[in-house]
Amino acid sequence: MSRVQRCFESLASAGFLRHHLSGNQLELLSHGRAYAEQLQKQWLSLRPLAAHLSGISEIGSTSPLEQRFSFARTTEFSSLIQRLQKDHPRKAKCPTVIKHKSNSSSFCLRGNPLFSVKSPATILTTDFLVEPDRALEHFYNIQRESKIWWMRLSSNPSRIRIVPCDLPEEFDPKSYQAIDLRSQAGEVTVEELSMVRLGGDDGPFRLPDGRTGESVQPTVIRSVIELETATCALLLDGCDHERDAQSLLLNCALAPYQCGIACLLEESGLSGDLDDLCLHLKHVLNHAGLRLCQGKGFFAAKDNGHLADHFAESDMLGVPYTLVVNDQTLKNGLMKLRSRDTRLSETIHISDVPDYLLNIFKK
Structure with a gap:
């Protein structure tokens, strides 16, 4: 069995995706959709000064080449510019950035065998409208920024x-440029970057230069991310490692569940007090905005072997950290923080929760 196939099976058993052999299709399951939601939030927070336009219609069924280079002369793109000028007049200049999300039943990124x-598919698009005389400079800078983000x-x-x-x-290479950002975990394209230099007095639209105020025909640099494909690529990347045990090494900011709580019942008479302590920790972490595992929010382990089994399940869910409390926690306030x-x-110490964890996730 190939390494990729083993990853598919591990991710399926953990509830992240389902692999349909017919057509070699992947379908995101509950944990995978939660992970995709976090990836989309990261995209939304990237370049916060961008103009966000909602309600974009579904992308038509054009060829990959047309999707990549002909978009700037379509009626859909003209409508996008009109929306920018109407809804965000202060940002209708050059350079500027537009973000929008759309759905498509036919769109697909090239280079994903x-x-x-x-x-x-959910398509996350970022359009950079830049000065034509600095187009290549912007294109190279955006490449570098995008690569660092994915890294x-x-x-x-x-x-x-x-x-x-x-x-x-x-x-003409002077008017068109294109690169793909790929994850070597399966050679999957996670983002397409394309530069289209419109030029000419008969261009579809013009915008004022932000520095000089002169009306110019901007060059368009488009970034396209197919959310579900990028999600699967990052999941494969987190699953394909050299560790001796199965686990999912997800980025802490993207992990669907950032922290778990487990209690080790060493003295049966204290189970009620430990339950109350775990519920208190659950409330504190939820209030701090940390994402906890599903269910009642904590796991009760009857012995160390039971706790080890829970750690194995948490590792396959990609949970970065687990708080472990026991009867001693009730006496001195100390607990264990276990790293995936x-x-x-x-x-x-209990008084350090949740600030200690929040500082970890900010790094």
């Missing part, structure tokens, strides 16, 4: 690489 994602989200940053795209002969990545535990 490993799998397809069950439709409809931060990946469990193995060295797997993210930039792949140049060959242009057809009829496309190192499998080691450190001792912290």
Whole structure:
């Protein structure tokens, strides 16, 4: 069995995705959808000064090449610019950034031979309208920024690489450029970047230059992320590692569940007090905005073997940290904080929760 197939099976058993052999399609399950939601939030927070436009219609069924280079002269893109000028007049200048989300039952990124994602797909698009004389400079800067972003989200940053795209002969390299950002975990394209230089007095629209006020025909640099495909690529990346035990090494900011709570029942007479303590910790962590595991919010282990089994399940869910309380916690306030990545535990005091964890996730 190949490493990729083993990853598919592990992710399926953990409730992240389902692999349909017919058509080699992947379908996100509950944990996978929760992970995709966190990835989308990260995208929304990226470049916070962008103009966000909602209610974009579904992308039409055009060829990948048309999707990549002809979008700037379509009626849909003209409507997008009109929306920008109407809803965000102060940002209708050059340079500026537009973000919008759409759904498509036919859109697909090129260069993904490993799998397809069950439709409809969620398309996250960022359009950069830049000065034509600085277009290549912007294009290279955006490439670098995007690669760094994906490297931060990946469990193995060295797997993210930039792949140049060959242009057809009829496309002038001075007016068109394109690269893919790919994860080497399955050679999956996670983002497409394309530059289209419109030029000419008969261009579809013009915007004032933000520095000089002169009316210019901007060059458009478009970033396209297919959310479900990118989610599956990052999940494969987190699952494909050299550790001796199954686990999912998800980025702490993206993990659907950031923290778990477990109590070790060493003295049966204290179970009620430990339950109350765990519920209190659950309330404190929820109030701090940390995402906890499902269910009642904590796990009761009858012995160390039972606790070890719980750690194994948490590791496959990608939970970065687990708080472990026992009867001694009731006496001195000390508990263990177990790390998914190192499998080691450190001792912290209850008064340090949740600030200690929040500082970890900010790093």
